[in-house]
Amino acid sequence: MPPRLEATTEKWEVQVRKxxxxxxxxxxxRKHERYGYELITVVTGAMEFELTEGxxxxxxxxxHKDGLLTARWVEVPGGVPRKYYRLSERGRDALAAxxxxxxxxxxxxxxxxxxxxxxxxxxxxxxxxx
Amino acid sequence: MIHRPLTGSTEGNVDQGGPSGVPRxxxxxxLWNDYLDNASRVARRLPETERRELVxxxxxxxxxxxxxxxxxxxxxxxxxVKAAIARLGRPRDFxxxxxxxxxxxxxxxxxxPRLLAEGLYHNVFGGLKAGIVSVAFAVGYVLIIVFAAMAxxxxxxxxxxxxxxxxxxxxxxxxxxxxxGAREALGFWVVPLALAATTVLYVLLTLGLRAARRFxx
Numbered sequence: 001m002p003p004r005l006e007a008t009t010e011k012w013e014v015q016v017r018k019x020x021x022x023x024x025x026x027x028x029x030r031k032h033e034r035y036g037y038e039l040i041t042v043v044t045g046a047m048e049f050e051l052t053e054g055x056x057x058x059x060x061x062x063x064h065k066d067g068l069l070t071a072r073w074v075e076v077p078g079g080v081p082r083k084y085y086r087l088s089e090r091g092r093d094a095l096a097a098x099x100x101x102x103x104x105x106x107x108x109x110x111x112x113x114x115x116x117x118x119x120x121x122x123x124x125x126x127x128x129x130x
Numbered sequence: 131m132i133h134r135p136l137t138g139s140t141e142g143n144v145d146q147g148g149p150s151g152v153p154r155x156x157x158x159x160x161l162w163n164d165y166l167d168n169a170s171r172v173a174r175r176l177p178e179t180e181r182r183e184l185v186x187x188x189x190x191x192x193x194x195x196x197x198x199x200x201x202x203x204x205x206x207x208x209x210x211v212k213a214a215i216a217r218l219g220r221p222r223d224f225x226x227x228x229x230x231x232x233x234x235x236x237x238x239x240x241x242x243p244r245l246l247a248e249g250l251y252h253n254v255f256g257g258l259k260a261g262i263v264s265v266a267f268a269v270g271y272v273l274i275i276v277f278a279a280m281a282x283x284x285x286x287x288x289x290x291x292x293x294x295x296x297x298x299x300x301x302x303x304x305x306x307x308x309x310x311g312a313r314e315a316l317g318f319w320v321v322p323l324a325l326a327a328t329t330v331l332y333v334l335l336t337l338g339l340r341a342a343r344r345f346x347x
Contacts (some may be wrong), residue, residue, distance in 0.1 A: 036187060037194035053195070053217050054224030057187065061180075061228055073186075079151045080193035081186070 017049060022059060023102060026087060026095045029069065035082040036060065060085060068094050151193030155207035162192060162211050169221040175248070176232055184228075191218060270335045274328055280305055281324040292320045 002008075021043070028034065028042045039060075040053050063069045068091035075081050087095065110118035145152050145163055153159050169188050173181040195214035200206060218224075233248050283305060284291045294302045294312035302312075316323065 035190065035194075037191045037198075052219035052224055053191065054188075054219035054221065057184065057191075058225060058227035058231075061184070062231065076151075079197075080190050082190050082194075083183070083187045 017047075021051075021056075022063070023095075023098050025056070025059060025063065026068065026091060026098065029085055029087045029091070030095065033084045033086040035074075035084050039085070063091070067091075145189075151197045153196060153207040153211055158207040158211040161208065161215070165192070165215050165221075169225070172221040172225050173229070175229060184225075188218070188221075267335060267339060270331060270338075274331050274335070276304065277324045277328040277331065281321050281328065284318065284320050284324070288318075289314070292316050 024043055024047060025039065028039055028046070034042065036056060037053075040051065040056055043056070044051050060069065060071075064071050064085070067088060069085045070088045071083055071085050073081050074084055107118055145159060145166075153162055166185055166189055170181065170185045173184055176184065192211070192214050195217060196210050199210045199213055229248075280291050290307065290309060291305050292303075292314040293316045294306060294309055295315050296302075296312045306312075
């Protein structure tokens with residue numbers, strides 16, 4: 001017996017979101033320096049999906065280790081210190097590359113779905129992360 | 131060694147409910163500190179500075195989440211901490227990618243088999259529950275082999291395979307090397323019984339495995 005249809009699509013959706021979360025994080029840090037909790041609010045607000053909040057920390061840790069993000073601790077007067085993340089130069093380059101492949105990918109999928117606006121021609125990518 | 135979550139970023143104490151964003155209610159504070167202790171334990175294999183920063187970051191997260199969930203009303207502090215913890219998730223679930231990365235990296239560069247095994251474990255299995263489930267399945271499949279072997283070996287070494295009753299009341303079902311003094315109670319009925327056990331166990335385990343795979347996230 002194959003698994004329930006909902007289970008299959010849910011599983012797929014979880015995988016897609018996981019894969020795209022990295023891009024969303026980099027995009028959210030493009031213009032602002034943010035701390036973990038703030039980042040989660042922005043991400044869940046923008047994407048309209050629930051997230052086990054903790055899942056963002058291993059991702060931030062890896063992006064930081066890979067040099068895409070810089071981090072610093074900021075004292076909060078009378079409160080608990082926050083760790084702020086910012087996009088590094090390397091992070092901006094990575095984001096630009098990721099944006100290009102994201103646009104290519106979505107474009108190809110649109111074309112397969114029969115969207116008439118997605119012709120065989122390569123999409124033009126305007127602007128960059130910088 | 132249990133590392134206490136830190137107050138501020140420099141001192142080494144348990145939260146006392148000092149800064150705003152940290153609960154003052156004793157029960158809420160205990161839950162808060164227990165959670166951070168647990169996170170620290172889960173992350174114990176990480177390098178010291180990384181582990182400390184991670185726990186501080188989770189503490190900062192709890193503080194923001196706790197503060198955002200309501201005013202400074204002490205009465206529902208416990209509920210607010212519980213809600214903040216539930217949203218953040220269990221450290222042993224969400225920290226797995228960091229642990230796996232670190233352990234595999236360490237294990238691969240030092241050829242340390244235990245680190246590698248732990249890293250693989252975190253990579254492959256979904257935590258303690260899944261670990262227990264996979265051990266249970268492994269035991270089940272070993273039992274199948276034993277039952278099948280019993281059916282087969284009864285033909286060759288009949289006096290060592292079966293259901294043995296000892297004079298002192300001890301009973302053993304299986305393949306035995308030493309059966310001195312024991313009476314075998316089943317005779318060749320062992321063969322159909324062992325075959326039936328093999329079949330039933332095989333079907334049950336396989337159905338169970340399918341169900342487990344279907345419900346895996």
